[in-house]
Amino acid sequence: MNQRAVRKSLALSLAAIAASALALGAVPAGAAAAPPPSAVAAPPSSDACRLPAAVGGLGSGFPVDEQALPAVGTLKAALLLVDFEDHPASPASAAEAEANLAPGVEYLERVSGGRLEVTTTTSDGWVRMPEPSTSYPFERGLSYEDHVRYIGDAIAAADDTFDFSDVDVVWVTATKEAPNITYSPTTNFLDVTADGNHLTHAVTFGYDQWRWGGLVLAHESGHTLGLPDLYLFEAPPEDPGNYHAAVGGWDLMGLISGAGPEYLAWHRWQLGWLDDAQVVCARGDRTTSARLAPVALSADAGPGQAAMVVHPLSATRAVVVENRQPVGYDEAIEARGALVYTVDTSVPSGEGPVRVVDATPGSPDGLDDAPFAAGSSWTEPTTGAELTFRAGPGNTLKVTVQP
Structure with missing residues (x-):
């Protein structure tokens, strides 16, 4: 039905209601009849x-990208601490690395209003990577292939002592002794199977984590949940x-060190946190x-x-x-x-x-x-x-x- 027909139909209905009310003596002469409930505009949904969503991949529309991890419920993370033959880590530094990223987990749970719970299982101390740190070209511009090779090497190195069967996302953090593992990228397109589990999401934390602290974990986790830069x-x-x-x-998906790193309300709505x-x-x-x-x-x-x-x-x-x-x-x-x-x-x-x-x-x-x-x-x-x-x-x- 076109708009003109709708208006005409509504006008006839209102006239009939008013006429009936006058006949019953419910509406004084000259008074306007109240419209029926269906004619009162409801607040917009x-x-x-x-x-x-109008772009593929990470974006600002609804729904978030289908590759994203669910943002409501429990997120199970594997935290792998890795070092290298050219940059070995001291055993005592494992606790420092965990503590540096822990505020990021707290951020996600707090900003989600408790709708996201993050459980983290950490490797038993430092896991030695199969190649020296210089073989992973972070400083020269890391390709997707080099990134997933790095993640795959970390998973393989930890697999004998770590159970990946119930993991949603893999976090790989490099020792502070390896400054050439410079920055902290994310992939939502990992393709590694360990303990029968097809792993698709991973974040690797480089030397910049010591500048940003746990907020870098929260920023990169935003990508695994579908948020854009x-x-x-x-x-x-x-x-x-x-x-x-x-x-x-x-x-936080903009300037990590900004004074106002709360997620925007729009992002919270996207993720189901509002x-x-x-x-x-x-x-x-x-x-x-x-x-x-x-x-x-x-x-x-x-x-x-x-x-x-x-x-x-x-x-x-x-x-x-x-x-x-x-x-x-x-x-x-x-x-x-x-x-x-x-x-x-x-x-x-x-x-x-x-x-x-x-x-x-x-x-x-x-x-x-x-x-x-x-x-x-x-x-x-x-x-x-x-x-x-x-x-x-x-x-x-x-x-x-x-x-």
Whole structure:
């Protein structure tokens, strides 16, 4: 049925109801009859804001890539500590390596609101790799083939004493004595079988783990769960060298050392760490308001508190507003308020699928002071919708979207 027919049918139905009510004396002459319940517009479902995935692999759409590990339930990790004949590790350093990565496990469990439990089984001390560290060309630009060879060697070296039969993801951490194992890449396309288990996901932790600590584990685990990189693989021509021009330090999938490494509310929703009821989907034909809890506290938000407001722009784009306050992993942020960003599910990982709107463009702090302070507003340039932000009780933030 076309829209004109729908309007005509609805008008006839309302007229009939009003006439019946007048005949019964229920509605005084000249008074407008109340529409039936079916004619009252219901709040829009969050489904209208659940942007579909429009790229293969890691992305920002729904659902996450089919290769991703489940983000709800129990994630079983094998932590293999490896050293080399040219860089042997001292036995006592095993505890230090475990302790360095442990905060990453705590991060995942805390940010998920307890919906993800990570169990870690560690190798019994250091496992000697079959080749010297120099045979794995991390410093020269690691290929996929070299990466999976490195992981496969670690699994084979540990297999005699380690049970891989019930493992979801393999974490391989190199001794601190091998600085040429430089960085920490992830693969979701491992193809190794051990103890009858087909292993598909692995992260290898290099020397950079000693700079980032456990947050590097949480970042790389984000990839195994399907999240994209939010830093830029290529810096913008107008801002050479700024690989964090899209998101800055407002999400762990961007700048790991940023002041606000909480996962964005959008990412939490993607992973199933937020319920649909915590997402307010703005209508295009009427004003929408919501009271937002700080993102860091969204798992324990009180009654009537949402985690984000989503204003759809197209089939693959939306504006998202969330509340960032100096609590949880955001405790070091200096600017607080409404973090506004666009999500585009047609943009691949590393090319800016998420871009933060800067409330103070041109400031020397870059995106560190991007949030809109309570009492301010912003007009979305393509739809003309006005978004206003007001302070609420207990660090909450009232967001209103006026089409």
